[in-house]
Amino acid sequence: xxxxxxxxxxxxxxxxxxxxxxxxxxxxxxxxxxxxxxxxxxxxxxxxxxxxxxxxxxxxxxxxxxxxxxxxxxxxxxxxxxxxxxxxxxxxxxxxxxxxxxxxxxxxxxxxxxxxxxxxxxxxxxxxxxxxxxxxxxxxxxxxxxxxxxxxxxxxxxxxxxxxxxxxxxxxxxxxxxxxxxxxxxxxxxxxxxxxxxxxxxxxxxxxxxxxxxxxxxxxxxxxxxxxxxxxxxxxxxxxxxxxxxxxxxxxxxxxxxxxxxxxxxxxxxxxxxxxxxxxxxxxxxxxxxxxxxxxxxxxxxxxxxxxxxxxxxxxxxxxxxxxxxxxxxxxxxxxxxxxxxxxxxxxxxxxxxxxxxxxxxxxxxxxxxxxxxxxxxxxxxxxxxxxxxxxxxxxxxxxxxxxxxxxxxxxxxxxxxxxxxxxxxxxxxxxxxxxxxxxxxxxxxxxxxxxxxxxxxxxxxxxxxxxxxxxxxxxxxxxxxxxxxxxxxxxxxxxxxxxxxxxxxxxxxxxxxxxxxxxxxxxxxxxxxxxxxxxxxxxxxxxxxxxxxxxxxxxxxxxxxxxxxxxxxxxxxxxxxxxxxxxxxxxxxxxxxxxxxxxxxxxxxxxxxxxxxxxxxxxxxxxxxxxxxxxxxxxxxxxxxxxxxxxxxxxxxxxxxxxxxxxxxxxxxxxxxxxxxxxxxxxxxxxxxxxxxxxxxxxxxxxxxxxxxxx
Numbered sequence: 001x002x003x004x005x006x007x008x009x010x011x012x013x014x015x016x017x018x019x020x021x022x023x024x025x026x027x028x029x030x031x032x033x034x035x036x037x038x039x040x041x042x043x044x045x046x047x048x049x050x051x052x053x054x055x056x057x058x059x060x061x062x063x064x065x066x067x068x069x070x071x072x073x074x075x076x077x078x079x080x081x082x083x084x085x086x087x088x089x090x091x092x093x094x095x096x097x098x099x100x101x102x103x104x105x106x107x108x109x110x111x112x113x114x115x116x117x118x119x120x121x122x123x124x125x126x127x128x129x130x131x132x133x134x135x136x137x138x139x140x141x142x143x144x145x146x147x148x149x150x151x152x153x154x155x156x157x158x159x160x161x162x163x164x165x166x167x168x169x170x171x172x173x174x175x176x177x178x179x180x181x182x183x184x185x186x187x188x189x190x191x192x193x194x195x196x197x198x199x200x201x202x203x204x205x206x207x208x209x210x211x212x213x214x215x216x217x218x219x220x221x222x223x224x225x226x227x228x229x230x231x232x233x234x235x236x237x238x239x240x241x242x243x244x245x246x247x248x249x250x251x252x253x254x255x256x257x258x259x260x261x262x263x264x265x266x267x268x269x270x271x272x273x274x275x276x277x278x279x280x281x282x283x284x285x286x287x288x289x290x291x292x293x294x295x296x297x298x299x300x301x302x303x304x305x306x307x308x309x310x311x312x313x314x315x316x317x318x319x320x321x322x323x324x325x326x327x328x329x330x331x332x333x334x335x336x337x338x339x340x341x342x343x344x345x346x347x348x349x350x351x352x353x354x355x356x357x358x359x360x361x362x363x364x365x366x367x368x369x370x371x372x373x374x375x376x377x378x379x380x381x382x383x384x385x386x387x388x389x390x391x392x393x394x395x396x397x398x399x400x401x402x403x404x405x406x407x408x409x410x411x412x413x414x415x416x417x418x419x420x421x422x423x424x425x426x427x428x429x430x431x432x433x434x435x436x437x438x439x440x441x442x443x444x445x446x447x448x449x450x451x452x453x454x455x456x457x458x459x460x461x462x463x464x465x466x467x468x469x470x471x472x473x474x475x476x477x478x479x480x481x482x483x484x485x486x487x488x489x490x491x492x493x494x495x496x497x498x499x500x501x502x503x504x505x506x507x508x509x510x511x512x513x514x515x516x517x518x519x520x521x522x523x524x525x526x527x528x529x530x531x532x533x534x535x536x537x538x539x540x541x542x543x544x545x546x547x548x549x550x551x552x553x554x555x556x557x558x559x560x561x562x563x564x565x566x567x568x569x570x571x572x573x574x575x576x577x578x579x580x581x582x583x584x585x586x587x588x589x590x591x592x593x594x595x596x597x598x599x600x601x602x603x604x605x606x607x608x609x610x611x612x613x614x615x616x617x618x619x620x621x622x623x624x625x626x627x628x629x630x631x632x633x634x635x636x637x638x639x640x641x642x643x644x645x646x647x648x649x650x651x652x653x654x655x656x657x658x659x660x661x662x663x664x665x666x667x668x669x670x671x672x673x674x675x676x677x678x679x680x681x682x683x684x685x686x687x688x689x690x691x692x693x694x695x696x697x698x699x700x701x702x703x704x705x706x707x708x709x710x711x712x
Contacts, residue, residue: 001046003038003074007031014249014280015039018047018219021274023267024249027311028296028596029287029559032249033063036223037070039247040083043219044075051075053218055239056083059227063557064088086232090195093202093213100206101156101198107188115139115191122179130417133172134496141173142180146193151181152201155194159185196231203238214242225250225270229261246274252307253300256553256590264305285311285596287559289318292602295630296595302625303585311596321595321602321626323568324634325619325641330514332607333369335634336564339603340375340547343562350376354560355549356594358573359500361385361507363549365607366566368511370547380550386532390493390501391508395532397483400440401467402525406432409439412460416492419455427451440464463487471525476512479525510609552594563598565591568606569617570648576615579704584653591622604631618645621653651708665690669712675701677712 004012011031014024015038026032040056043049058064068080082089095105110118119135122128145151154162162185166178184190190198203210220240222228225248228236240246248270255264271277285293290313297310322339326332340353355366355377364385370377385391393415396408414420425439432442444461446452463486471479484490484505493501516523548560567573574587595602609617619637624646637645668680670692678694689704703709 001042003041007035007038008284010280010282010284011035011038014282015042017278017280018043019245021244021270021277022247023225023270023277023279024247024282025267025279025307025309026249026251026282027285027309028251028254028593029285030282030311031284031286032223032251032282033067033070035282036221036249037067039221040067040071041074044078049218051078051080051082053216054082054221055089055217055219056221056223057086057089057236058083058223059085060557061085061088063223086228086235087192087195090199090235093199094190094195097202097206097209098198100202100209101152103156103188103190103198107190109195110184110189110191112192114189118183118189119176119180122176122183126175126179128172128176133176136496138173138176138180142177143193145174145177146197152194152197155181155185196235200231200234200238203235210238211242213239218243219245219247221247221249223249226252226255226264226267227257227262228266230263230266231261233266252305253303253309253589254556254593256556256586256593258586268305268307279307281307281309283309283312285313286315287599288313288596289315289600291318291320291630292595292598295321295602295626296592298627298630299588299595299622299625300592303588304581305585318600320630320632321598321604322632322634323604323623325637326605326607328514329365329510329607329609330369332566332605333365336366336566336603336605337369337373337375339564341373343601344375348562350545350547352561353547353564354555354558354562354597355547355564355566356552356555356597357549357565357567358552358575358590359503359567360388360551361500361503362567362572364507364511365514366549376546378546378548380548380554385504385507388501388504390489390498390504393489394480394484394505394508395529397487397489398480398525399529400464401471401479401483402529404438404440404464406439409443412487413439413443413457416488418457418460420452420457420460424451424455424457476516476523476525476528477509480509480512552590555597556593559597559599561599562601562603563594564603564605565594566605568604568620568623570620570645570652571615571617572606573620573622579652581653588622588625591620595626616648618648621649624649647710651710665711671710671712673708 004015007015008031011034014022014035018039024032024035026035036056040054043054044051056067058067064083064085067083071078071080071083081092084092091109094103094107098105098107116135116139119138123133123135123138154165159182162178162182166175166182169175169178184194203213217239220236222236227250236246236248248267250267252264252267255262255267258264271279288296288311293311293313300306324332324335326335336355340350343353344350355363357363363379367377367379367385386395393411396411399405399408400412410425413425420443428439428442428446431437431446432439435442435445437445443452443457447458447461463483466486467479467483474482490502490505493505512528515528573591574584578584578587604623606619606623607617618641623631665680666682669677670680670690671677672692672694675692675694676696678692678696680690681693681700682691683689684691684702689702690709691700691702692709693700
């Protein structure tokens with residue numbers, strides 16, 4: 001029982017408590033995986049339970065593989081197939097029991113690329129263009145319609161009925177959906193959503209199958225319980241319904257995936273949904289130094305929807321998190337790289353450092369500074385800024401104005417779509433080859449032919465020629481804005497809801513502005529394209545000794561000796577869409593995850609400036625939430641800036657957080673910059689915000705949580 005001897009008191013209690021409903025609230029760095037694997041080994045080694053009767057569900061294949069690796073050291077000859085993901089378990093159940101819904105065990109699992117390829121085929125068959133519907137919109141609609149699980153009965157029915165439903169559909173989205181269902185049914189294909197929904201359908205509709213699996217699975221263990229959605233919750237609940245041995249591990253303070261269906265209430269309310277629940281807290285942190293935990297504890301304590309706990313470090317004292325406020329994004333980035341160099345010269349390898357941020361576009365200035373300073377880096381879960389599709393597309397538009405090369409032409413002529421597809425491109429290539437001219441010149445020569453007259457190629461030529469005539473005398477930022485607007489590229493992204501790609505374009509505008517300001521009178525389109533080429537052509541091959549750049553979401557489950565958390569500005573982190581208390585609390589949990597990735601050193605930074613919507617970038621509320629006594633300031637904040645930042649934060653916090661419970665706000669005096677002073681007379685029906693009767697107007701006004709009102 002060596003594996004038990006390595007546990008602390010709380011971990012050991014969790015490992016040997018085997019019967020009933022058990023909730024383990026495991027803080028960051030508290031040895032959760034170690035505890036989970038020890039419990040599994042205890043069940044097999046000491047209680048004699050067969051591994052076939054234990055289901056241990058993790059959220060990633062990587063986590064499942066790590067658990068198996070640890071357990072095999074102690075139990076080398078055991079079948080560990082039921083240490084798996086939710087989707088992996090569902091595949092296993094369906095292989096055994098999909099005959100219940102008349103599917104063969106040879107059904108195929110469709111990945112995201114398979115799904116999109118199938119949908120493109122549906123689009124082609126129905127003659128649907130991207131102007132009418134995009135593949136992404138179709139995927140989102142199908143996912144939404146599948147959410148109710150009622151579709152399963154339709155999908156397993158008569159295939160010809162799916163054809164009839166497609167023909168009778170009154171909306172284009174439904175027509176596409178039913179045709180997609182028909183294509184799925186033809187090949188007995190199940191996508192990732194179907195795996196869970198079909199499994200739930202079988203367990204809920206077929207009593208013998210449900211009882212077989214309930215009796216077989218004597219112990220059910222769920223890792224990362226804070227991240228499960230309602231369907232995964234239902235699955236765990238059903239499977240443990242006979243033996244009633246459900247062991248869940250998670251940390252409500254790390255619930256950061258509500259956008260994909262997770263709900264922090266599943267772990268918060270676990271004890272009210274089940275009888276005789278035992279809750280065990282793992283508060284001892286083996287990862288971070290006390291100073292990092294002090295800031296992390298202070299930060300997350302500002303959230304209301306949580307189980308109160310404080311992480312306690314076992315490590316010796318070290319430095320407090322260090323914060324820097326840069327006057328510009330470049331100064332912030334250069335401060336980061338200067339600290340990296342100093343650490344590296346002191347013996348710290350670059351691969352021990354991680355740079356975290358809320359969204360990929362924030363990485364642009366840091367990437368540029370790393371390249372300038374010849375510091376190797378690897379960007380995870382994303383593409384280097386200047387290699388991202390939308391950035392390359394727009395740079396190629398600028399190159400078309402400047403040089404008109406064939407590579408830029410092929411990238412831009414049909415982006416957004418102008419009807420210049422493969423057939424017309426092939427004709428242009430043939431003409432250009434015969435006449436020894438560029439593809440753009442070939443297009444100009446063929447605009448009046450029958451092949452191109454019905455396309456929108458003339459609009460493209462008109463755009464290029466317009467800006468070729470005037471770009472030399474234009475400000476580069478105005479040139480970019482004009483091209484984005486008149487080409488339709490920005491509208492295309494906006495209509496598709498591509499918010500992150502729009503943020504990336506906004507960051508490109510900032511990059512061009514920064515370059516123009518620095519270059520002064522020497523700035524030109526050619527200068528900038530040469531500058532951008534230096535970054536796009538850099539050798540970015542992955543090296544072991546490289547700084548790692550990633551979003552905070554991508555960093556979940558990882559840790560680094562040194563973490564640089566950049567972009568800590570209002571409107572960036574927390575993001576501009578965090579306009580309710582619940583959304584702000586999730587952003588705060590995300591920041592908490594970022595803080596607790598650091599083992600030895602934590603660097604925090606932000607930069608002055610403005611967001612693409614024009615709002616001023618104040619230092620993030622999360623910096624102030626961590627409390628001044630827990631953070632060292634590299635440069636003192638200007639008192640006026642700090643005061644304005646705190647006032648802005650007070651205005652945009654949920655009123656129920658800023659001024660107490662919502663019901664207690666009635667009767668409070670407030671001031672509005674337009675309406676003047678008034679009094680709170682109630683709370684809206686949705687419980688978000690306040691209703692105010694102003695002294696200057698006859699009827700009351702209703703405000704959301706982010707309203708610009710001040711409580712007096």
